[in-house]
Amino acid sequence: xxxxxxxxxxxxxxEGKNYTIYCNxxxxxxxxxxxxxDPGKSLESLFVLLSNGAVKQEGRLMASLDTKARLSTLHIxxxxxxxxxxxxxxxxxxxxxxxxxxxxxxxxxFP
Amino acid sequence: xxxxxxxxxxxxxxxxxxxxxxxxxxxxxxxxxxxxxDPGQGLRLIYxxxxxxxxxxxxxxxxxxxxxxxxxxxxxTVTSAQKNPTAFYLCASSRDANSNQPxxxxxxxxxxxx
Numbered sequence: 001x002x003x004x005x006x007x008x009x010x011x012x013x014x015e016g017k018n019y020t021i022y023c024n025x026x027x028x029x030x031x032x033x034x035x036x037x038d039p040g041k042s043l044e045s046l047f048v049l050l051s052n053g054a055v056k057q058e059g060r061l062m063a064s065l066d067t068k069a070r071l072s073t074l075h076i077x078x079x080x081x082x083x084x085x086x087x088x089x090x091x092x093x094x095x096x097x098x099x100x101x102x103x104x105x106x107x108x109x110f111p
Numbered sequence: 112x113x114x115x116x117x118x119x120x121x122x123x124x125x126x127x128x129x130x131x132x133x134x135x136x137x138x139x140x141x142x143x144x145x146x147x148x149d150p151g152q153g154l155r156l157i158y159x160x161x162x163x164x165x166x167x168x169x170x171x172x173x174x175x176x177x178x179x180x181x182x183x184x185x186x187x188t189v190t191s192a193q194k195n196p197t198a199f200y201l202c203a204s205s206r207d208a209n210s211n212q213p214x215x216x217x218x219x220x221x222x223x224x225x
Contacts, residue, residue: 004153031211040221042201043154045213088153092211097142097161098169099214101153 006102023089117217134202
């Protein structure tokens with residue numbers, strides 16, 4: 001059974017600093033997604049990672065995938081307040097249609 | 112604009128009552144999904160549908176029912192058998208169930224017990 005773990009669960013960081021959110025999954029997965037959720041809002045798709053070594057960047061966020069280690073990372077560079085949100089990773093259950101979500105990382109960026 | 116519309120935004124349920132949450136999409140997507148989100152937790156899959164007139168149970172289907180009579184609509188009924196229905200419910204869709212494209216989400220319905 002596929003399980004997805006994220007850490008840390010909560011991250012408070014100063015503007016301008018760098019940090020990484022980790023997403024581990026327990027069994028083979030053929031696709032990995034990162035989403036952002038603002039409080040009380042829906043989920044917004046950030047990245048889709050489909051192959052080992054995939055790296056994608058958008059602004060101050062960069063996501064990568066290591067399928068051998070069953071690990072995806074979301075790296076934040078020079079954080080700004082607007083990045084404050086909850087970030088979820090989700091792994092596709094191999095040969096099924098289901099996504100399994102992590103518990104989320106709540107990011108708070110302060111001046 | 113194409114998207115997913117969930118209604119109502121807020122819903123209150125009395126004891127013993129069934130309530131239905133609406134989800135409509137105009138993205139021409141084949142696959143649709145219902146998730147439940149509890150405070151401080153991730154999303155858990157309730158039901159999903161790959162095609163009209165077909166749907167499968169997710170991880171927490173007990174106390175819920177769905178129908179998929181039209182491609183664009185996937186309503187979720189929270190029955191009286193669901194003893195702890197208070198949660199944030201999110202509907203999503205994707206082009207097709209085997210696509211690697213991300214799921215698109217609606218704005219959610221917050222359900223509370225009166």
